[in-house]
Amino acid sequence: MRSKVWGLFGVLLSLSLLAAACSSSSSNEGGGGTMTIGSDQANNKGSATVSGKSSFDIEADNDGNTFYFKPTVLSGTAGQTLNLTVKNKGTTLHNFSLTTDTNGGTDIQQDGEQVVSVTFPQAGLLGFFCKYHRSRGMAGELSVSG
């Protein structure tokens, strides 16, 4: 009798964990841990497919000591241009810089947002980062598949 009750509890627990996993993946795919982007080790907060879109929102954020862009990977098409609205949801000043930028990129004040026009590469990936927290994993990529 006792083991039967615990067995049922285990099934219910597994089901609720499954449900949580499904709901969290609906807004963006994957994420978790870190990933290598060029010379950066980025905190991975998932990916989004932006092919065919002309605008998209991403978060520049920090939770405690974890600094990140969410989603971290934007998958698009070769040469695609995209107006990215970068929203600072964190507790400090953040920045959006492409690795090809030579002008220091764009700062985004706390609770503020900035629209940045980006162009996807012809192949491979183009990295971006926050110049203030790059060494803490605040980086991401514009990725072209195929």
Ligand SMILES: [Cu+2]
């Ligand atoms: Cu930052």
